[in-house]
Structure formats: structure tokens, C-alpha cells
Amino acid sequence: MHIHVLGSGAGGGFPQWNCNCENCKGVRAGTIKAIPRTQSSIAVSANGTDWILFNASPDIKVQLDHFPAIQPAREVRDTAITAIVITDSQIDHVTGLLTLREHNKPWDIYCTDEVKDDLTTGFPVFNILSHFRGVNHHKIETDESVFTIPTAEGIEFTAVPLLSNAPPYSPRRDNTVPGDNVGMNVKDTRTGKTVFYAPGLGVAEPHVLEYMRNADCVLVDGTMWTDDEMSKEGISDKRAIEMGHLDQSSDGGIMSILNSMEKPRKILIHINNTNPILNEDSPQRATLNNAGIELAFDGMDIEL
Numbered sequence: 001m002h003i004h005v006l007g008s009g010a011g012g013g014f015p016q017w018n019c020n021c022e023n024c025k026g027v028r029a030g031t032i033k034a035i036p037r038t039q040s041s042i043a044v045s046a047n048g049t050d051w052i053l054f055n056a057s058p059d060i061k062v063q064l065d066h067f068p069a070i071q072p073a074r075e076v077r078d079t080a081i082t083a084i085v086i087t088d089s090q091i092d093h094v095t096g097l098l099t100l101r102e103h104n105k106p107w108d109i110y111c112t113d114e115v116k117d118d119l120t121t122g123f124p125v126f127n128i129l130s131h132f133r134g135v136n137h138h139k140i141e142t143d144e145s146v147f148t149i150p151t152a153e154g155i156e157f158t159a160v161p162l163l164s165n166a167p168p169y170s171p172r173r174d175n176t177v178p179g180d181n182v183g184m185n186v187k188d189t190r191t192g193k194t195v196f197y198a199p200g201l202g203v204a205e206p207h208v209l210e211y212m213r214n215a216d217c218v219l220v221d222g223t224m225w226t227d228d229e230m231s232k233e234g235i236s237d238k239r240a241i242e243m244g245h246l247d248q249s250s251d252g253g254i255m256s257i258l259n260s261m262e263k264p265r266k267i268l269i270h271i272n273n274t275n276p277i278l279n280e281d282s283p284q285r286a287t288l289n290n291a292g293i294e295l296a297f298d299g300m301d302i303e304l
């Protein structure tokens with residue numbers, strides 16, 4: 001199975017357009033060792049020809065431009081993306097659907113009913129797309145049943161309900177139900193290898209830990225190092241957990257969870273621009289390196 005990281009940053013990307021936190025200032029000025037990152041999304045393929053897109057970030061045009069395999073140029077209008085899986089209805093994960101409006105047929109989009117609800121009301125991207133070629137919505141169940149996508153040869157998918165948060169335009173903001181956020185367990189049926197993808201993870205519930213522990217690779221929430229990172233930078237009083245993200249460094253945080261697991265290759269994704277791990281010379285980055293935890297970067301290829 002091939003996994004291509006299209007974008008590895010959190011909402012806003014890195015640097016964020018209006019941000020002058022230490023990291024954003026530093027990467028813009030070239031005074032820190034750090035690489036820019038676009039907003040999080042991955043593409044997965046078992047056969048190397050047909051790709052499933054997981055989330056569609058506002059940066060999708062430049063992400064696709066940098067990934068030749070996704071543009072095979074077999075006809076005058078073409079793409080290797082055969083279907084799209086959406087894990088939540090946040091701006092950074094769905095806005096790119098608008099960029100994909102020129103598709104020459106309806107998009108097959110797999111998401112829960114809750115995500116569809118937001119995308120037809122508070123942020124009505126599906127309604128807008130209906131004025132172009134439209135959307136074939138395929139309902140993702142939240143009972144952890146395995147499903148397949150006809151155009152994704154050799155792959156099985158399981159949606160794993162997660163506790164994170166719904167976006168501000170959702171009626172379920174701060175009061176989420178299963179289906180507002182799912183992680184995706186993706187299995188190559190030929191090799192049996194699995195990747196677990198969860199760019200937003202607020203609470204590590206036992207069933208989620210089980211998927212992570214059994215995966216060959218986890219690509220999980222790397223948003224913030226500390227819960228109060230935004231307030232410490234004087235940016236906002238919002239805590240990571242209020243936004244549905246578990247920090248990395250606390251007891252019970254993402255790092256301690258990953259440290260308790262033997263099997264998977266451990267990779268952080270959806271890294272917020274305030275996170276000190278973005279600075280390759282930071283002690284926090286050294287701590288991750290020592291723990292064998294990697295940071296996803298734009299253009300990263302993972303083979304399982």
C-alpha cells in the first residue's frame with residue numbers, strides 16, 4: 001500500500017498567513033530550521049494507479065501539483081483520485097472539495113451522516129457542488145464495520161468513531177456524537193498491512209488504542225505539544241482539548257500513548273504552526289526523535 005502525505009499541517013498551515021508566533025516568524029525569515037507545511041490530507045493506493053483522497057484541504061491545488069502520480073493524463077480531463085473519504089467537516093479538511101468542482105462526473109464521497117449534515121447546512125459544500133457535477137454520498141457507518149470502495153482495488157476501510165470536536169458551524173460543536181469525527185483504519189488486503197489515520201484525536205478511548213496498537217503505521221494528531229500552547233503564544237485562550245486535540249507532551253498525551261506501543265511506525269500529522277516540534281533544533285523535537293516518533297511532511301511517501 002502506498003500512502004502519500006499531501007499536507008501535514010493543521011488548520012492555517014505553516015506559516016499561517018497572519019501569524020507571527022516564533023515558528024511562523026522564524027520559518028518566514030529563515031531564522032529557524034523548519035519546513036513549511038500545507039493543511040493535512042493524505043492519498044492512499046494499493047495498486048499505484050487508483051488513489052483514494054482522505055480529506056480535501058484548502059491547499060489541494062498545490063498539493064496535487066506536487067504529486068505527479070495523481071495526474072496520469074490519460075484523457076483531456078483526468079485524475080487518479082477515484083473517490084474521497086472525509087473524516088470530519090472542518091474547514092481544513094473539506095474546503096478543497098470546492099477546488100475539485102471541475103471533475104467531469106459526480107464525486108463519490110464517503111462520510112458519515114453527521115459530516116454530510118454539516119456539509120449540507122452550516123458549510124454547504126455539497127449543495128454548492130450540486131450546481132456542478134454533484135456528489136454521490138456514500139454513508140460511512142460508525143459501527144466499525146468494514147467497507148470497500150469499488151474503485152479502491154485491494155483496500156478495506158473501517159471508520160473508527162473518535163472523540164474530538166465538530167466545527168463551529170455545526171449544531172453539535174462542543175456536544176459531539178459518534179460520526180462527527182472518525183479515524184480511518186485502512187488495510188491492504190494483499191499484504192494485510194494497515195495504516196490508522198486520525199488527524200484529530202481528543203480522547204484516546206480503548207477501542208481507538210486497539211486500532212493504533214495493531215496498525216503497521218499510525219498517522220495521528222500532532223496538533224499541539226502542550227494543551228495551553230496557543231495562550232502561551234498570546235494567540236487565543238482556546239485549549240487544544242477544547243478544539244478536540246490531545247496534546248503530545250502531558251501524562252496520557254499522544255507521546256506517552258505512542259511510547260506504549262511496539263508495533264506501529266509512529267508519525268504525527270496535522271501539526272499546528274505554534275507547535276515547537278516544527279523547529280528541528282528544538283528540545284521537543286529531540287524528545288520525539290529519541291522516542292522514534294516521526295513528523296509527517298508534505299510529499300512524504302510511506303510504503304506498507
Ligand code: MLT
Nearest residue numbers: 011012090091092200243
Ligand atoms: C481543528 O483541527 O481543530 C480545526 O481545523 C481548527 C481550524 O478551523 O483551523
Ligand code: MN
Nearest residue numbers: 010011090092
Ligand atoms: Mn484541523
Ligand code: ZN
Nearest residue numbers: 019021024273
Ligand atoms: Zn504561527
